[in-house]
Amino acid sequence: MFNQVLWFATRGAGAVALLMFTASTALGLVTVARFQAAGWPRFFNYEMHRRVSLLSIVFLAVHVLTAVLDPFTKLGIGAALVPLASTYRPVPVALGVIALYLFVALIVTSILRRHISQGAWRAVHWVSYAMWPMALLHGITAGSDAFTPWMLAVDLVCMVVVAAALSWRIAVGNPNKSRLPEVVAASSWQAARNDYR
Amino acid sequence: MKTSPTSQRDRGTQPNARRPGPPDPAAGLSDLTLGIDRITCDGYGSCAELLPEMIELDDWGYPIIRPGPVPTALLGHARMAVDTCPVLALRLAAVARATMAAAVNVPAATVRAGGPARATNR
Amino acid sequence: MTARLLDGPALAAGPETLAAHTIRLGPLPGPGDRQALPPMLDAAGLLGRGGAGFPVGRKWASVAGRSEGRAIVLANGAEGEPLSAKDRVLMSTRPHLVLDGAELAAAAVGAEHIVIYVGSEHRAARAAIGRALEERMADMRRIATRVPTELVAAPPTYVAGEESAAVHFINEGDARPTATPPRPFESGIDGRPTLVQNVESLAHAALIARRGEQWYREAGRSETRGTALITIGGAPTPGVAEIEIGTTLAEVAETAGAPVSLGPVLLGGYFGGWVAGRSAWQAPLDPQVLRRSGAAFGCGVVRFLRTDECGVRATALILDFMAGQSAAQCGPCVFGLRAIADAAARLARGTARGDDLRRVSGWSQTLAGRGACRHPDGAVGLLRSALRTFDDDFTAHQRGRGCVAGQRAWAAA
Numbered sequence: 001m002f003n004q005v006l007w008f009a010t011r012g013a014g015a016v017a018l019l020m021f022t023a024s025t026a027l028g029l030v031t032v033a034r035f036q037a038a039g040w041p042r043f044f045n046y047e048m049h050r051r052v053s054l055l056s057i058v059f060l061a062v063h064v065l066t067a068v069l070d071p072f073t074k075l076g077i078g079a080a081l082v083p084l085a086s087t088y089r090p091v092p093v094a095l096g097v098i099a100l101y102l103f104v105a106l107i108v109t110s111i112l113r114r115h116i117s118q119g120a121w122r123a124v125h126w127v128s129y130a131m132w133p134m135a136l137l138h139g140i141t142a143g144s145d146a147f148t149p150w151m152l153a154v155d156l157v158c159m160v161v162v163a164a165a166l167s168w169r170i171a172v173g174n175p176n177k178s179r180l181p182e183v184v185a186a187s188s189w190q191a192a193r194n195d196y197r
Numbered sequence: 198m199k200t201s202p203t204s205q206r207d208r209g210t211q212p213n214a215r216r217p218g219p220p221d222p223a224a225g226l227s228d229l230t231l232g233i234d235r236i237t238c239d240g241y242g243s244c245a246e247l248l249p250e251m252i253e254l255d256d257w258g259y260p261i262i263r264p265g266p267v268p269t270a271l272l273g274h275a276r277m278a279v280d281t282c283p284v285l286a287l288r289l290a291a292v293a294r295a296t297m298a299a300a301v302n303v304p305a306a307t308v309r310a311g312g313p314a315r316a317t318n319r
Numbered sequence: 320m321t322a323r324l325l326d327g328p329a330l331a332a333g334p335e336t337l338a339a340h341t342i343r344l345g346p347l348p349g350p351g352d353r354q355a356l357p358p359m360l361d362a363a364g365l366l367g368r369g370g371a372g373f374p375v376g377r378k379w380a381s382v383a384g385r386s387e388g389r390a391i392v393l394a395n396g397a398e399g400e401p402l403s404a405k406d407r408v409l410m411s412t413r414p415h416l417v418l419d420g421a422e423l424a425a426a427a428v429g430a431e432h433i434v435i436y437v438g439s440e441h442r443a444a445r446a447a448i449g450r451a452l453e454e455r456m457a458d459m460r461r462i463a464t465r466v467p468t469e470l471v472a473a474p475p476t477y478v479a480g481e482e483s484a485a486v487h488f489i490n491e492g493d494a495r496p497t498a499t500p501p502r503p504f505e506s507g508i509d510g511r512p513t514l515v516q517n518v519e520s521l522a523h524a525a526l527i528a529r530r531g532e533q534w535y536r537e538a539g540r541s542e543t544r545g546t547a548l549i550t551i552g553g554a555p556t557p558g559v560a561e562i563e564i565g566t567t568l569a570e571v572a573e574t575a576g577a578p579v580s581l582g583p584v585l586l587g588g589y590f591g592g593w594v595a596g597r598s599a600w601q602a603p604l605d606p607q608v609l610r611r612s613g614a615a616f617g618c619g620v621v622r623f624l625r626t627d628e629c630g631v632r633a634t635a636l637i638l639d640f641m642a643g644q645s646a647a648q649c650g651p652c653v654f655g656l657r658a659i660a661d662a663a664a665r666l667a668r669g670t671a672r673g674d675d676l677r678r679v680s681g682w683s684q685t686l687a688g689r690g691a692c693r694h695p696d697g698a699v700g701l702l703r704s705a706l707r708t709f710d711d712d713f714t715a716h717q718r719g720r721g722c723v724a725g726q727r728a729w730a731a732a
Contacts (some may be wrong), residue, residue: 007302031241031283032283034241035244041243041246042241042242042243042246043243043246043247043281043610045283046241046243046281046283047281069431076671106347113285113287118237118284118285172674174237175239176257176258176650177239177650180645180648180650180653181647182652183647183653183657184642184643184645184657185643185645185648186657187639187642187643187660187665188639188660188661188663189636189639194635195401195636195640196402196633196636197401197402197552226679232689235498235648235649235650235651235689235690235691236498236648236649236691237498238488238649238650239650240650241627241648255601255655255685255689256658256682257650257654257655258650259650259651259654259689261685261689315552
């Protein structure tokens with residue numbers, strides 16, 4: 001009975017963590033796209049992105065701990081920390097382990113953001129584009145109930161949300177900073193050079 | 198007040214119950230002042246949403262910051278504005294440090310091409 | 320006009336050789352005396368010639384105070400201001416004065432290294448400095464006081480001469496200003512305290528070191544003492560001249576043969592402002608006096624508006640240049656200057672929109688101080704002075720009627 005609880009906890013927490021990663025990724029994308037709506041000011045994007053990311057730590061921790069502690073799965077702590085060390089579906093679990101490390105890097109660099117260079121923080125944050133697909137793929141391949149309707153629905157929702165946010169982010173185009181040089185160069189004096197000497 | 202070119206939404210829809218107004222001299226000023234890294238700033242505009250008493254956005258969505266020390270009553274909001282800038286462009290700094298430039302006595306007159314002085318941002 | 324920096328052989332003769340320079344001026348003070356130079360410069364009242372007019376002695380002292388023997392001197396000869404030619408003329412005719420000044424500065428602030436930063440487009444100046452450096456390297460008597468010196472070509476942009484841009488270029492090859500703090504005197508090239516000093520300021524220091532502060536103060540007709548180089552334009556005899564500080568615009572006009580008495584003059588270059596009228600023409604060309612009256616000596620540009628020129632059009636051309644020379648790092652500068660330049664261009668051409676003049680005035684209020692460097696401030700300063708000086712012309716242009724000179728200029732646009 002207890003084993004069942006742990007197993008449900010692992011799958012449930014995993015699914016919730018995935019949903020939260022999805023929300024966080026989407027919120028990060030719309031932060032750059034400067035989304036705002038009635039009742040949703042711009043600062044909500046960044047704020048919610050951070051809060052959801054921090055909250056997802058809890059669910060990720062529950063997912064990993066219950067998976068390791070569950071005697072049925074025979075996953076030792078090694079399997080959770082070393083890619084491919086698992087005897088149960090080594091590659092899918094490895095995806096999860098790598099995603100876990102990337103997640104830790106994201107969280108640590110973001111908490112220490114004011115103390116590290118902006119270039120370093122930004123470089124590590126790009127890693128999130130790898131982390132989310134890995135988490136999703138880990139869920140699909142490592143989960144024993146990956147093809148139940150509810151899990152498929154969760155996966156679909158996650159993919160749609162990130163795809164939508166990503167498309168919006170791409171459509172909105174470059175943030176202001178990348179457009180500055182072209183504005184600077186846009187002189188209206190074509191015939192005459194602006195050469196007052 | 199227009200928002201940045203990437204969004205045409207009216208700022209009037211923002212949940213902003215506090216009305217901007219002139220500072221009350223009796224309210225007490227802190228010893229901190231707002232500073233901004235103008236190069237990092239990318240016109241996100243969260244600062245103006247969170248501290249409208251001291252920050253408003255220009256025609257292109259970039260902040261215009263009211264100079265001078267932050268009133269003590271607004272310090273909490275100021276800290277939140279600093280914390281919520283997605284690129285960490287906004288800062289709170291002690292007034293003494295912000296006017297160290299004055300101690301070096303760079304004249305208020307401008308820098309010329311090839312000149313030695315630099316801006317103190319407000 | 321007075322000749323102190325430009326004393327010696329005719330300018331047309333090209334760079335003065337090390338031998339001729341040493342014979343004419345005598346040797347530099349020995350190493351022991353060089354520590355005494357910053358207070359002497361203070362006593363002389365030498366102000367920086369790069370445009371900001373900061374007291375030179377005080378600047379050297381602040382670098383010396385944090386140097387610990389690791390400082391760097393950057394002699395700033397970038398001269399990105401299109402209307403100014405004084406630095407390149409000085410470097411191409413009196414290179415050893417500039418290099419003397421740099422050497423003295425290095426000794427005074429405890430610098431291990433000197434960089435001579437010259438605009439890449441100023442070929443004669445670069446050649447003269449290069450040759451002068453070779454002469455000094457070959458001179459065995461200088462071995463003891465020699466400081467490693469390199470000549471660096473500055474990109475031909477307007478902001479490349481800004482002090483943080485110069486440091487940024489030496490450090491990372493990117494000649495764009497950086498955000499404050501720290502400033503170069505605290506942390507500049509390689510993170511060391513860096514003295515960024517205009518080449519003319521260094522040349523004056525080289526003379527003060529030999530002749531003393533009393534000698535320096537003997538010249539001058541106003542509260543600020545000494546001489547300064549100016550670049551005269553828009554007159555029959557344009558070019559670089561040396562004047563006693565405090566000479567009036569009227570006197571300069573008389574010597575240069577200026578077009579219109581009491582007419583509009585651009586003082587200080589693109590970074591300065593327009594003045595006109597009796598009080599402006601009678602005012603002494605003295606940085607401190609001009610600043611108090613809201614004008615600027617800047618880098619010593621004196622550009623008379625010619626009779627066939629339209630002040631509105633000239634201003635629009637300058638603003639377009641300034642907008643195009645933005646380092647493109649800060650939103651307010653990029654968008655603000657471009658909007659102002661576009662509106663000014665429409666005004667100049669007589670195709671102004673209904674609210675162009677009003678919006679231009681509005682933007683000039685909110686743009687200053689909102690960039691990482693003072694580039695937008697300079698453009699706004701120029702604009703404001705133009706709105707004051709050419710008030711009637713701007714109004715006429717807004718209404719599509721234009722000034723008399725303007726109508727001729729439109730055909731050219």
